[in-house]
Amino acid sequence: MAPVALEQTRRLRRDVLRPHQTLEQVAADESPQAFALGAFDAGELIAVGLVVADGEPGAWRIRSMATTPAARGRGAGTAVLHALIAHASAHGALRIWCNARSPARSLYERAGLRVASEEFYLPQIGPHFVMELWLDP
Secondary structure, eight states: OOOOOOOHHHHHHHHHOOSSSSSSHHHHHOTTTTTHHHHHETTEEEEEHHHHHHOSSTTEEEEEEEEEEGGSSHHHHHHHHHHHHHHHHHTTTTEEEEEEEEHHHHHHTTTTTOSSSSSEEEETTTEEEEEEEEEEO
């Protein structure tokens, strides 16, 4: 697991999360202040995620969690998620939140996030929940 440049994450994020978009469109939807992490297997990027301060003071948002289909179920996404939470916590996060795809809900729940909304649908992307984790100050 290692920090990676946003540019390194775009192809995997596009392929897994937004195949209807161009790489330029994926880039346009990211915050330049986002911290990106990647998990690697034999030098190949197999999982990524971003975290960025977003919302009220102390709020950090996890975005663009993506794992290659061949690597799913091997813990790479879980490792990225835990490292993103640790990064946000180390930088003063009081609340960590995300728009989680409904099929990934259990991944976030295992990391301590809880559902904070009704399910909603994002066009061309699918059903989601807002999920959040409150941290002790």
